[in-house]
Amino acid sequence: MDQFIVKTHSRFGMIDITGEIRSVLKKSGVENGACYIFVPHTTAAVTINENADPDVPKDILMEMDRMVPLYDDYRHTEGNSAAHIKASLFGPSEVVLVEDGNLVLGTWQSIFFCEFDGPRTRKVMVRFISAG
Amino acid sequence: MDQFIVKTHSRFGMIDITGEIRSVLKKSGVENGACYIFVPHTTAAVTINENADPDVPKDILMEMDRMVPLYDDYRHTEGNSAAHIKASLFGPSEVVLVEDGNLVLGTWQSIFFCEFDGPRTRKVMVRFISAG
Amino acid sequence: MDQFIVKTHSRFGMIDITGEIRSVLKKSGVENGACYIFVPHTTAAVTINENADPDVPKDILMEMDRMVPLYDDYRHTEGNSAAHIKASLFGPSEVVLVEDGNLVLGTWQSIFFCEFDGPRTRKVMVRFISAG
Numbered sequence: 001m002d003q004f005i006v007k008t009h010s011r012f013g014m015i016d017i018t019g020e021i022r023s024v025l026k027k028s029g030v031e032n033g034a035c036y037i038f039v040p041h042t043t044a045a046v047t048i049n050e051n052a053d054p055d056v057p058k059d060i061l062m063e064m065d066r067m068v069p070l071y072d073d074y075r076h077t078e079g080n081s082a083a084h085i086k087a088s089l090f091g092p093s094e095v096v097l098v099e100d101g102n103l104v105l106g107t108w109q110s111i112f113f114c115e116f117d118g119p120r121t122r123k124v125m126v127r128f129i130s131a132g
Numbered sequence: 133m134d135q136f137i138v139k140t141h142s143r144f145g146m147i148d149i150t151g152e153i154r155s156v157l158k159k160s161g162v163e164n165g166a167c168y169i170f171v172p173h174t175t176a177a178v179t180i181n182e183n184a185d186p187d188v189p190k191d192i193l194m195e196m197d198r199m200v201p202l203y204d205d206y207r208h209t210e211g212n213s214a215a216h217i218k219a220s221l222f223g224p225s226e227v228v229l230v231e232d233g234n235l236v237l238g239t240w241q242s243i244f245f246c247e248f249d250g251p252r253t254r255k256v257m258v259r260f261i262s263a264g
Numbered sequence: 265m266d267q268f269i270v271k272t273h274s275r276f277g278m279i280d281i282t283g284e285i286r287s288v289l290k291k292s293g294v295e296n297g298a299c300y301i302f303v304p305h306t307t308a309a310v311t312i313n314e315n316a317d318p319d320v321p322k323d324i325l326m327e328m329d330r331m332v333p334l335y336d337d338y339r340h341t342e343g344n345s346a347a348h349i350k351a352s353l354f355g356p357s358e359v360v361l362v363e364d365g366n367l368v369l370g371t372w373q374s375i376f377f378c379e380f381d382g383p384r385t386r387k388v389m390v391r392f393i394s395a396g
Binding site for chain 1: 260
């Protein structure tokens with residue numbers, strides 16, 4: 001298992017971590033199999049979406065804030081219930097396939113760390129499993 | 133890794149792909165392990181839900197459209213931000229277990245390709261990993 | 265593959281199953297790899313979130329009910345369309361990494377079975393795959 005740090009700089013953020021995952025894959029030497037990406041946090045998540053137009057992650061974060069408002073008569077007194085709910089909606093993990101030593105991603109797909117309660121110093125865990 | 137094509141015929145759609153996944157499993161010869169289903173798109177997703185009553189996928193698509201409206205002051209100029217957001221909510225992958233050469237699915241579970249920005253010609257990637 | 269039963273006692277509920285998953289891991293003897301948790305139901309799900317403050321799961325269930333109301337002109341006549349939609353939003357599976365015989369979970373992370381249409385007797389499937 002490998003891990004790396006993501007520093008987030010605002011309350012909400014989507015940080016492209018595709019390059020970091022590719023570096024871990026290269027080091028692992030796995031040619032064919034699957035890649036598990038796991039975020040060990042309850043107010044953050046991992047997702048896959050478009051990064052060609054930076055307005056896409058902005059729209060995602062804006063709309064998630066509209067769907068799950070920061071203040072909505074929550075009981076949890078830390079003030080970050082919305083972040084916990086978004087974390088479960090997007091989920092803490094993604095699986096990406098590996099073929100011929102490369103991540104199998106569509107043309108427009110990037111892997112994003114999602115910060116819903118920043119700024120914080122976060123961790124991402126990665127493991128590759130060989131299919132053979 | 134295997135892949136197959138899904139042609140969608142309307143803007144929103146849930147297409148049952150359980151049969152296609154079963155065919156790939158048979159070909160793979162895997163008896164015990166896990167199946168990864170991955171959609172290489174950012175305005176589509178994969179989910180597991182009921183197909184016995186076709187009103188269930190209809191209700192899912194209707195309610196997702198209510199939660200994430202097509203027009204909501206998005207910045208992304210392609211007009212499909214809602215589809216990107218739904219893609220992250222449902223996610224691009226599912227993992228299904230395999231036991232004695234069969235997919236382990238509940239009585240009411242079917243695997244669906246979710247189209248949020250059709251009609252388009254789409255791809256689904258599938259890989260089986262043996263549990264040893 | 266292993267499985268265990270979860271009995272739910274109300275319409276909505278989040279039941280911490282981390283202990284059950286740890287017991288299955290111990291029995292499996294897997295030291296390094298991945299754990300797949302799969303719920304074979306279409307009105308329930310599995311998620312990972314905080315259980316230190318029991319108000320967090322309460323807020324999650326309250327807000328999910330606000331986002332996906334029980335009654336909203338659904339076509340499905342069984343009256344549980346909201347549960348089907350929530351099931352797809354949270355998803356039927358989670359992947360957790362395993363390192364040195366332990367689940368790799370963050371300080372605040374617990375694994376929850378999510379009941380959206382209880383009370384019922386439910387099942388959880390678990391499989392570990394070794395990375396080596």
